Amino acid sequence: MAHDNPIAKKLAELTDRPMTFMHVCGTHEAAIAKNGIRSMLPGNLKIVMGPGCPVCITPQGEIDAALELAAKGCIIATYGDLLRVPGSEGTLESCGGDVRIVQGVHKAIEIAQKTDKEVVFVSVGFETTAPTVAAMLLTNPPANFSILSFHRIVPPAMQWLLSQGEARLDGFMLPGHVLTVAGIEEYRQFQVPQVVAGFEADDILLGLCMLAQQVRDGTGFVENAYPRAVQEEGNPKAKAIMDQVFEPCDVEWRGFPVIPKSGLKLRDEFSQYDAQKKFNIVYKKVSKNSACICDKVLRGIADPSDCKLFGKVCTPRTPVGPCMVSHEGACKIWHSYPTHK
Incomplete structure (x- = not known):
């Protein structure tokens, strides 16, 4: 070929x-x-x-925060990929709470408009998804709506x-x-x-x-090499909206330490929509306790097939690590296309 x-x-x-x-x-x-x-x-x-892969780099402590909110009785709305990422005590899919898959933040706001319960959108993604979330927060969502910002840059x-x-x-x-x-x-x-x-x-x-x-x-x-889509200045309007609502913060990435100014948190004027503040949630550092090597895969120093769990204990049906969960995760991709090499 x-x-x-x-x-x-x-x-x-x-x-x-x-x-x-x-x-x-x-x-x-x-x-x-x-x-x-x-x-x-x-x-x-x-x-x-x-x-x-934005789902893959979300650390376990943040998944645990979403599980904590589900246990508090909040309606959790998020993308389907996040539901099966393992936390310390199971997954959003298995937690028994009211967890709903939505296509975007606008659908989560629609849920909040139709209930008196607290609705938390678990907001994950890079610069591609953050502007959309920012734009919706500028529309004054209902008071029972908030987000957990897992955004990274x-x-x-x-x-x-x-x-x-x-x-x-x-x-x-x-x-x-x-x-x-x-x-x-x-x-x-x-x-x-x-x-x-x-x-x-x-x-x-x-x-x-x-x-x-x-x-x-x-x-x-x-x-x-992608001028049909990417321009020097990017999308100035989207960036301006993102900067109006979010500001950089220091955050941990899965497989990495805390990286300065690599996350996005809500600015103070939007703190009423910050679920972390609203429910006094603390993101805890969680030590790795499995043979999963997602951390090394995410740093480019190992291939999925280097993992002794790959395709055996860890499969898309029974994922041990996040890289086997998301459709953008390297392990799931390599499992889906065995002729990847």
């Missing part, structure tokens, strides 16, 4: 030395596995997964990965969906090869070619 694709041929010519690139997007991983892209790569080139995590150096990265394939909103400017701070890529097979191969060319040239900057 690699011999029939001119971009793959070009990539083979460019990789004259070992190169490792990280993508920070679950949708990229799904496209890579589904299209068998790793089978098309030259032997000295590797693309690894990073913390690109990507650049601080990239900074942490580069500062640690444990994955020995030569560059990043940037998440096209996130940069559609966030724009390119904030990524120029990293003096390493970076390419914004789309999600078709040729988009990803082109992105890898551009990254390899930068390594060959000894340069390190941001190139945009």
Whole structure:
């Protein structure tokens, strides 16, 4: 297959030395596995997964907070992917509380409008989903509505990965969906090869070619291989709404320590919608107590198949870690596409 694709041929010519690139997007991983892209790569080139699945990087202490609110009698509304992520005492799916799957924050607000009970939307995602949540909070939702903000922003995590150096990265394939909103400017701070890529097979191969060319040239900057969707400034209106409602905060990521300014919390003027304040919830640090290696997968230093639980104890029906739960999780993707390599 690699011999029939001119971009793959070009990539083979460019990789004259070992190169490792990280993508920070679950949708990229799904496209890579589904299209068998790793089978098309030259032997000295590797693309690894990073913390690109927002459900996967939600730490166990935050899941426990949502379980605590369900136990208090709140109606919990969230995306389906989050329901089976294990907490210390089970999952939202198994907790016995009133937990409802919704397609977005607007549906959670509709639930609150039709009940006297407290409704908490567990709000998860990167810069792609935060503006929508912010926009709805500007519409003055009912007083019985609040959110648990599990939102994260990507650049601080990239900074942490580069500062640690444990994955020995030569560059990043940037998440096209996130940069559609966030724009390119904030990524120029990293003096390493970076390419914004789309999600078709040729988009990803082109992105890898551009990254390899930068390594060959000894340069390190941001190139945009997805101009049909990503503009330099991103979506200024969406960013302005997000900044009006949220502000950066220091938060833990699953598999990472607390990363400064990598989360989004509600500004003080919207504190009436902050479930953490409203119900006096504390996010607790939870020590890892299983053989699951999701933490290493999210840092790009292990593959799902390196885990002794993968496909045996841990399957999509019986997930041990979050990477086997979400459709953007590396373990579930590799389980779904056994020819991923």
